Amino acid sequence: MGDAVTPALALKDVTKSFGPIEVLHGIDFDLHPGEVHALIGENGAGKSTMMKILGGFLEPTSGQVLLDGAPAPFRSGPEAEARGVVVIHQEFNLAQDLSVSQNIWLGREMGRFFLDHKAMRHATQALLDQLECRVSPDARVHDLPVSDRQMVEIAKALSRNARVLIMDEPSAVLTSHEVQVLFRQIERLRAAGVALLYTSHRLEEVNHLADRITVLRDGAVVRRALRGELTEDCMATAMVGRDLKDIYPPRRSDFGPVVLEVADFAVPPLVEGIGFSLRRGEVLGISGLVGSGRTELAEGLVGLRPHTGTLRRNGAPVTLRSLSDAEDHGLAYLTEDRKERGLLLDKSLRENLTLSTLKRFGSPFLSREAEEAALGKAIQDFDIRAPKRDMAVGNLSGGNQQKLLLAKTMLPEPQIVIIDEPTRGIDIGTKSQIYHFIDRLAREGLSVIVISSDMPEILGLSDRILVMRQGRVAGVLEGAAITETAVVRLVMGTSESEKASENA
Template identity: 40%
Template structure:
């Protein structure tokens, strides 16, 4: 391992109104290494990375680049000094092309001072060829899947040829194949002497790609170890301050009558022929590779993009679901996969986000919102889900991604749904919070709620589901009972 230190962080403190995000933390990144940064949601990982990237200014402490103290006055200053960051929440401009997003403010110009679009395409294609990325440089970003957008973010960061590259949950939307592709890129950069700070909640990634690992807890530095010298249990104990003994607390509960029956559901050009029953108390996992149509089925069931063919029956009666409002009237709730674009109202506070789905329901009396009762229930839900926040009036965009996810889950649980659709419920959530959410889902099933759970993580699908439905390229390829389901069988069906 190289002894050349690229980046040193010492004594960094950062406070926001009502909360100390970082308290005297430190980090040391060596050249030619991948340094994993682990911790629960709200541990301060992303806050520190934003300080290193010039987005936040620390209240105290020192940043040294190659042994030289620096003051970063903004993201452009950080880029100019050799620091690039891939954010957990994608920050691309949807109505611009892939090439325009990657080279914005650095576009090649012709002799008249205008953007040379031919040269722009050529240099983007050259970058993609070097990274083995198969995307059209002239495609508009809004037309891309989340996974493809993530690869554009990665290419953009690499294009700066920075010495320090920060990756904040870069694989959250990637398939297993795409993760392998990303790891090849990381190894290529490591061989060039780059230093990479890698934030992840996925333990298998840590042991596959990282040379060193540092752990934060509640805004404090805990320890740094070589990844070859620690176990998964060691990391979890440092992260949560306790042992997490059961990640998938699946409890056998009575399975009731069919609550939701779907026959030959389809949306032209996207998916078709989807048929299944979902019973009270059952957790039906929905697996498949990115692009298989999993999320599209959930959106059709909830009326986001109404189905064009097929039949939906709820409680034995035919249901016409042409909008989310209609779905909610039938007792359905839907946690979307993209909390930034289709989940959170980022500029509103936690209370406003959590109460959004119930304002027109049981909290309205004689035309007036019963604000006291509503706020009490929202606060109780926040405490149940252990949302880390100084108060209910904190703007939700100030929370970590995992705590934003908890707020959204709380929003839908307040509706007391009979049918709960969860699309990637634990994406970007730390190991301790995952166990809490898994336990909560099991409890809801025990209360008779019918749960449809979509996840890209096979251990989660297998650990939580009574049955697993699998999709491939817009069609259903099979339903497997829990006793017969394993990773090999699911992947066979997912790639048929």
């Protein structure tokens, strides 16, 4: 590498095989001090494997990992960390029952014979302040929402004075405000000479942040570019390997009568005074910060949480005390937490698909044939790509898991479906597919409520947008009034007067 600047961390002709299958083919890659290098690619392109090799969690089958130009065969993550290479994983490495401060200093506690709690708490507070994160150092990680856990994970990395920081989709669970804070931190670290590797499925973030971009497809580098050389469209095309013209389906215009009316709806303690209506064939987007009560509202509507207020289905008042009540009235809910609430990761596709509708598959004895037939149909309808039918769902890619969860949610044939974060942590190709599934459902006469933190998604998908703030409706936007600025204003609550006018 005769360059003037030696890369902080580099891969040289690295391959990686699992058994007979080679998943990375001859990768050359480098990270320079003081730059943000974005690594993008679809799920399954090999990003995670590559990051694990960089972070010392996997050893390459052939080729070399170079630290400051010298071969550095890390044998473990901690070994790489000791040399300044820190990875922030997508699945957090936090001890749920320990406090924020205990987590950040885990394995490097301050104090000699006795722990110096005070010093650790102060240091933690300083880190959190830097991140504008209002979590207490003594809060238990267990009690924190996902976005705060991400911030704790970032604080932990900062505390290690990383020279190389590898971030695996840090923004996936953050709201736009938190993403802004994250970006400021990334820029600060860049200015301080840290080499940063950043991955995200949100291409506008990549465009905004990255000094260099490497596109990975099927285990090989297919494109390298400098800042400004690639438009978002070009990135998507390079990732997918084909043109992605219409990520979002066209808007619908043919709506039927009102199928659901919500009035004075409350889900204590946060959500209050919610009222809206939903028409047949409509996609209603719900936007708002994480913690604004979106998920609580959805879970209240389908009977998963205690609630008060009136619900009218096709004009008739209904009471939904449980998820099965909701199902009886044609409502279904797809959870935002695919891995913890949506799917049984160590069970097969079939067992997952039919879990919530098992009564339809035979009583008292279950019919394996009927279940297999339903799975066959789901695989076809939702284009689920599973190497083997009886494999554990946890081994499917995120996109295919999400498609299976969608199939599971649609199995009771609901007329109203609430989809909470339809595409979290999913590659652009599958995202587009899911958007078209949602569109197809709406055109077939279903009513869909989509809850999302992803701004382009909510803008591209919704016929109307309801914005929530602090547990209340901040406003509803429709038709030409749907613009990014309008939504952001309502989300942040910047202009009271405009809110009033849009609300009318």
